[in-house]
């Protein structure tokens with residue numbers, strides 16, 4: 696199989712009650728799952744790049760497990776933690792996700808069709824920022840060296856590159872970003888470095904490959920270029936990313952959650 700399609704959902708922040716009193720994250724996450732399931736491109740697998748839930752409690756992971764059930768019935772689903780997550784409750788509720796290591800950081804490598812997906816756990820529990828520790832870097836370098844011919848997507852919650860949203864960049868990967876850049880640059884089979892955290896689609900060149908962040912399935916973060924811009928969110932339409940490999944090329948598209956009219960034939 697050479698064609699393959701990976702859906703990426705991010706920053707679901709699932710919660711039983713609306714965030715800030717106005718962001719109904721749970722129904723919004725259900726709408727995002729429905730959008731993936733009805734996509735014409737028919738994704739083969741789905742990765743969730745962190746901030747799976749808002750409060751890191753077992754109750755909220757149970758809610759997440761419930762809303763992911765229709766997706767899991769159709770395709771493999773891969774999870775990784777963000778700064779709003781907690782490893783213990785996540786592991787307890789998702790025991791059936793056998794790719795998750797039983798202890799330590801939730802780093803893993805899986806093969807999905809012709810691609811390898813490598814997830815890096817950047818969570819520093821109790822902090823908004825992330826880190827890529829030395830053990831993770833060593834493990835990643837060895838994993839990439841062991842199979843250098845398979846096109847690979849590296850996924851992590853905190854972008855290891857600056858996105859230009861100042862207050863979020865201050866909460867980026869504070870330790871290990873330069874070292875990660877050096878590791879990625881050594882392994883040209885890495886076709887994407889995909890992240891979440893900034894609740895907005897941003898694409899750039901980084902480490903000799905393409906870095907991308909995904910929109911949130913809930914609130915988006917205001918694209919304020921000023922360094923002293925207020926920390927603010929906007930209720931722009933939510934979205935997700937579709938990474939589709941065909942003819943030896945990996946293409947990534949930003950997809951809307953909202954159902955729209957069409958396709959309508961040009962008359």
Ligand SMILES: [Fe+2]
Nearest residue numbers: 706746892894
């Ligand atoms: Fe988030």
